[in-house]
Amino acid sequence: MKKLSSLFVIMALFVSGVLRADVKPAEIFTDRAVLQRGPATAVFGTADAGESVTVSVAAATAKAVADADGRWLLRINLNDVGPGPHSMTVKGAKNEIVLQDILVGQVWLCSGQSNMQFGLVSALGGRDEIRNVTNDRLRTFNVSCVGVPEAATVLRGSGWLHTIPANGSRTAVGYYFARELQRELNEPVGYINASWGGSSIESWLQPETTAVLSADARADWEKILDDLAQYPARLEQFQQDVAAWEKQYERADRESTGVPADEAWQAANLNKLPGNGAGWLRTVLELSEKEAAGSASLNMRYSGVPGKLYCNGQLVREHSLATIATNVSTWAGIDKKYLQPGKNVIAYRYFRPAGDFRLNIELRTATGVVKPKPTWEHSMEYRFAANAEADKSYPKIATRPVSNKTPTYLYNGMIAPLKPYTLAGVIWYQGETNAGKARWYLEHTEQLVSQWREHFKHETLPFYWCQLANYMAKVDKPSASCAWADLRGAQTAAQRIPHTGQAVLIDVGESGDIHPLDKETPGKRLAAMALNDVYGKKRPSRGPQATSVALVDGKIAVSFANLEGGLVARELPAQYPVALVDNRFADLKRNAPGGTLEGFAVQGGDGQWQWADAVIVGNQVIVDAGKVTAPKALAYGWENNPTCNLYNKAGFPAVPFKMALP
Numbered sequence: 001m002k003k004l005s006s007l008f009v010i011m012a013l014f015v016s017g018v019l020r021a022d023v024k025p026a027e028i029f030t031d032r033a034v035l036q037r038g039p040a041t042a043v044f045g046t047a048d049a050g051e052s053v054t055v056s057v058a059a060a061t062a063k064a065v066a067d068a069d070g071r072w073l074l075r076i077n078l079n080d081v082g083p084g085p086h087s088m089t090v091k092g093a094k095n096e097i098v099l100q101d102i103l104v105g106q107v108w109l110c111s112g113q114s115n116m117q118f119g120l121v122s123a124l125g126g127r128d129e130i131r132n133v134t135n136d137r138l139r140t141f142n143v144s145c146v147g148v149p150e151a152a153t154v155l156r157g158s159g160w161l162h163t164i165p166a167n168g169s170r171t172a173v174g175y176y177f178a179r180e181l182q183r184e185l186n187e188p189v190g191y192i193n194a195s196w197g198g199s200s201i202e203s204w205l206q207p208e209t210t211a212v213l214s215a216d217a218r219a220d221w222e223k224i225l226d227d228l229a230q231y232p233a234r235l236e237q238f239q240q241d242v243a244a245w246e247k248q249y250e251r252a253d254r255e256s257t258g259v260p261a262d263e264a265w266q267a268a269n270l271n272k273l274p275g276n277g278a279g280w281l282r283t284v285l286e287l288s289e290k291e292a293a294g295s296a297s298l299n300m301r302y303s304g305v306p307g308k309l310y311c312n313g314q315l316v317r318e319h320s321l322a323t324i325a326t327n328v329s330t331w332a333g334i335d336k337k338y339l340q341p342g343k344n345v346i347a348y349r350y351f352r353p354a355g356d357f358r359l360n361i362e363l364r365t366a367t368g369v370v371k372p373k374p375t376w377e378h379s380m381e382y383r384f385a386a387n388a389e390a391d392k393s394y395p396k397i398a399t400r401p402v403s404n405k406t407p408t409y410l411y412n413g414m415i416a417p418l419k420p421y422t423l424a425g426v427i428w429y430q431g432e433t434n435a436g437k438a439r440w441y442l443e444h445t446e447q448l449v450s451q452w453r454e455h456f457k458h459e460t461l462p463f464y465w466c467q468l469a470n471y472m473a474k475v476d477k478p479s480a481s482c483a484w485a486d487l488r489g490a491q492t493a494a495q496r497i498p499h500t501g502q503a504v505l506i507d508v509g510e511s512g513d514i515h516p517l518d519k520e521t522p523g524k525r526l527a528a529m530a531l532n533d534v535y536g537k538k539r540p541s542r543g544p545q546a547t548s549v550a551l552v553d554g555k556i557a558v559s560f561a562n563l564e565g566g567l568v569a570r571e572l573p574a575q576y577p578v579a580l581v582d583n584r585f586a587d588l589k590r591n592a593p594g595g596t597l598e599g600f601a602v603q604g605g606d607g608q609w610q611w612a613d614a615v616i617v618g619n620q621v622i623v624d625a626g627k628v629t630a631p632k633a634l635a636y637g638w639e640n641n642p643t644c645n646l647y648n649k650a651g652f653p654a655v656p657f658k659m660a661l662p
Contacts, residue, residue: 023047023092027155028421031100034139034190036107036422040075047072047092056089078104083188105188107423110174112430114197121368123172124517130168138163138178142170143194146413147403155417176523177427184531194414199404200433201444206451207408217440221407228401241395249390251353260379268378270359275352277383282347283374292341294366296334301360307350311338326400354394419455425462427526431487438486445494460499462534466522467491467502469509472640478601478609484640488656501529504543507653511641512578540564540650546657549634556623556634565649567616569596572645599637599644604628633660
C-alpha cells in the first residue's frame with residue numbers, strides 16, 4: 001500500500017510537470033526586435049495561471065503574474081535604456097528565455113492595402129536601395145495575411161528581421177518612412193507591416209463597429225456578412241444549375257487531346273479570349289539559378305474558367321468550377337521541383353462552355369513579380385457550335401466575399417494578436433477598394449483611429465495616412481462626379497480627428513497603374529508629419545489647404561493655410577506617366593492655358609462644370625469664373641487623375657478640394 005501511495009505521488013508530480021506551461025513572450029517578441037522607448041512599454045505572453053514572470057532589458061526590470069487564463073502583461077520603463085543591442089530575459093518559475101539583439105527606439109505600424117504592401121524591390125530605385133544600403137538599426141516585422149471571423153490570440157508573421165535585405169518584398173512606403181525617421185532621430189526604428197492588397201477599411205475594424213455606424217453603412221456591412229453566410233448554399237445551387245445547363249445544351253467538357261502542336265499556337269489577346277469550348281494558354285519563363293531555386297506562382301484574375309495548370313509538362317494544379325466560382329483571383333503555387341534553370345514552359349488548359357472572357361495573369365518567381373509581363377500564346381482545342389441562347393442562359397454566381405473585404409476579418413487575424421504592443425504611431429495607405437463607398441469612409445476612418453487607439457492603449461496615438469494618388473485616364477471636360485476624388489475628400493475631412501494628418505499624393509500617380517512606383521515620396525511626406533508633430537523636429541510637413549473662398553466681380557479669391565513661404569505654380573511637364581513599369585508616357589494637354597495654374601473648375605448655376613483660368617496673387621489664388629453664369633461652386637484637383645500644379649515653396653502639393661461659393 002505504501003508503494004502504491006508513493007507511485008501515486010510520483011505520477012501526480014509527473015502529470016503536474018507535463019501540464020505546466022513554459023513562460024513564453026508573445027510572437028511579436030523575437031530576436032532582433034525593436035521595443036518602443038518610453039516609461040511603460042508593454043511586454044506580454046503566456047505562462048501558468050498565477051505564475052510570476054520577470055522581464056529584464058539591460059538594467060530595466062519589471063514583473064507580472066499570469067492571470068487565470070495564463071496570460072501576463074507588464075509595463076517596463078525603457079526611458080533610460082540605451083539603443084542597444086541588448087538581450088531581453090523573460091523568466092518564469094521553471095524556465096527562462098533570452099532574446100538577443102534587441103534594440104530600443106521608435107516603433108510604427110504600417111497598414112492598409114496593396115500600395116502599403118508594395119515591396120521595395122519593385123519600387124522606383126528600390127533595387128539600388130537594397131544593393132547599397134546597410135543599416136542594422138532599421139528592423140521590420142511582417143505580419144502574415146490572415147483573415148478570420150473571430151479575434152486570434154496567436155500572431156503569424158516573419159519575426160523581426162534586419163530591414164535590408166529582408167525588406168525586398170515588403171513595404172516600400174514603410175521602409176522609406178522608417179529610414180527618414182532613423183536619419184533624423186539617430187535612434188533605432190522598427191516598423192511592423194500589417195497590410196493586405198485589395199483590403200477594405202471595413203475589414204480592419206472591430207465587430208463592435210456595426211452598432212455605431214449610420215443606417216446605410218450598417219446595412220452595407222451586414223449585407224457582406226449575410227452574403228458570406230449564404231454562400232455555401234448558393235454555390236451548391238450554382239453547381240447544380242451548371243450541370244443541368246451542360247446537359248440541356250450538350251456542352252460538358254470532353255477528354256483532352258493533349259497539348260497542341262507548335263504550329264497551332266498564336267499570340268493571345270488576354271482581354272478577349274475565345275470561349276465556347278476548351279483552349280490552351282502558354283508562355284515561356286527564362287529562370288536564373290536563383291529564381292529556379294525557389295517556388296513560383298500563377299495568379300489569374302477575373303478568370304471564371306476551370307482548368308489545369310502545367311509546368312514543363314507536369315500537372316501542377318487543377319482549378320475546379322467551385323474554386324473558380326468562389327474566388328475573384330485564383331492562385332496556384334508552382335513548387336520549385338517543377339522548375340529548372342533556363343527555359344520553363346507554363347501552360348493552362350481551360351474549359352469555357354459559353355462566351356468569350358478575359359484574364360489578368362500575374363506570374364511570380366522567388367525574386368518577385370515577373371516584369372515585363374511575359375508574352376502568352378493561345379490555341380483552341382475544340383469549339384462548340386455557336387448558340388446565342390446557350391451563351392445567354394449560362395448560370396451566374398457572385399464571388400464569395402473574401403477575407404480582405406469582409407468586415408472585421410483582418411482586424412481579427414492581423415491586429416488583434418498584436419495587442420497591446422507599444423507603438424509610436426500608425427501610417428496607413430488604403431482607400432482604393434472603398435472608392436465607390438466614399439460616403440461612409442469618414443465614419444469608418446473615425447472608428448478605425450478610435451478603435452486602434454483603444455486597442456494599443458494610446459489615446460493620442462498619431463495616425464497618418466496617404467491620400468489616394470492620381471489614377472485613371474485624364475479627361476478633357478470636368479467630371480460631374482469622380483469616385484477617387486470623392487474618396488480623397490473623405491480622407492481630407494478625416495483630418496478633423498486630433499493627432500492625424502494626410503500625405504497628399506496627387507502628383508505621384510500613374511494613369512495606367514494603380515500601383516505607382518514612386519514609394520519614396522509617400523514615405524518622406526508621411527515622415528515629415530511625424531517628425532514635425534510627434535518628435536518636435538519643426539519643419540514644413542503639409543501642402544496648401546483651402547480655408548475660404550470669396551466671389552467678387554466674377555473672380556474667386558481662394559485663401560490657404562500651410563503656405564510655408566508662399567504659393568508656387570510648378571512648371572508642368574510635357575508628358576505625364578501612364579505606366580513607369582513599362583516606361584510609358586503620354587503628352588500632357590492643358591485645360592486652362594489662360595492662367596499659370598491648372599486644376600481649377602467652376603460650377604455654374606446650370607450645374608455644369610467648366611475649367612477655369614487661375615493665377616497666384618500674393619498668398620491667394622484668383623480664379624476667373626467668367627466661363628459660367630451664376631457660379632456656385634469651385635473645385636481644385638477634383639478628378640480621378642487631375643492635372644494640377646499648385647504647391648507651397650516647401651514643395652508640398654495643394655490639397656484637392658470642392659467648396660460651395662458663399
